[in-house]
């Protein structure tokens with residue numbers, strides 16, 4: 001199998017998402033991919049009024065619940081987006097625009113290793129959208145996924161890695177609550193982009 005870096009990401013081939021509206025990117029701009037029904041996104045926005053979060057969810061039914069709850073809360077620092085995050089990020093975000101990224105309990109695609117976030121060529125593009133010294137948080141209940149992410153980061157992406165277990169009383173997302181209630185261990189990988197990190201997409205922008 002070709003390595004992730006050999007399977008180069010080609011952002012220019014991705015069409016603009018349907019009904020795409022270009023967001024106004026804020027100074028303290030955070031991104032959550034796979035926000036589900038938005039529990040973490042709404043808690044984050046309420047707890048951090050000085051930060052702005054764009055939270056993307058692809059599945060219509062989950063997004064509808066998220067969008068309705070977010071509207072009731074009228075948080076002016078949260079934007080809920082219904083889209084596939086990959087083309088959306090390509091069309092919406094300039095390089096070095098994000099102050100943080102959340103990937104909380106992503107679907108690990110057990111049968112398709114190349115569809116896991118750190119194995120995707122898109123991951124380099126995502127890193128290029130992060131400012132230096134900011135972190136991406138990957139959280140999972142699947143130990144093999146966690147270990148593989150640490151290994152792929154060490155071999156390919158070389159971001160600064162900090163691994164830990166999620167405290168048993170944490171309750172950031174619906175999936176986290178479910179897994180911890182079942183007595184499972186959940187794992188967290190904090191990946192920080194070093195100051196002078198380079199990607200092949202640092203100059204690539206549609207904005």
Ligand SMILES: C[S@@+](CC[C@H](N)C(=O)[O-])C[C@H]1O[C@@H](n2cnc3c(N)ncnc32)[C@H](O)[C@@H]1O
Pocket residue numbers: 033034035036037056057058059062083084085086104105106107173174175176
């Ligand atoms: C297992 S759920 C976790 C949801 C939420 N983060 C939680 O912890 O409760 C993973 C979510 O990621 C979403 N997702 C997966 N790939 C995505 C993509 N490319 N763009 C947007 N959402 C995606 C799925 O639709 C699904 O709702």
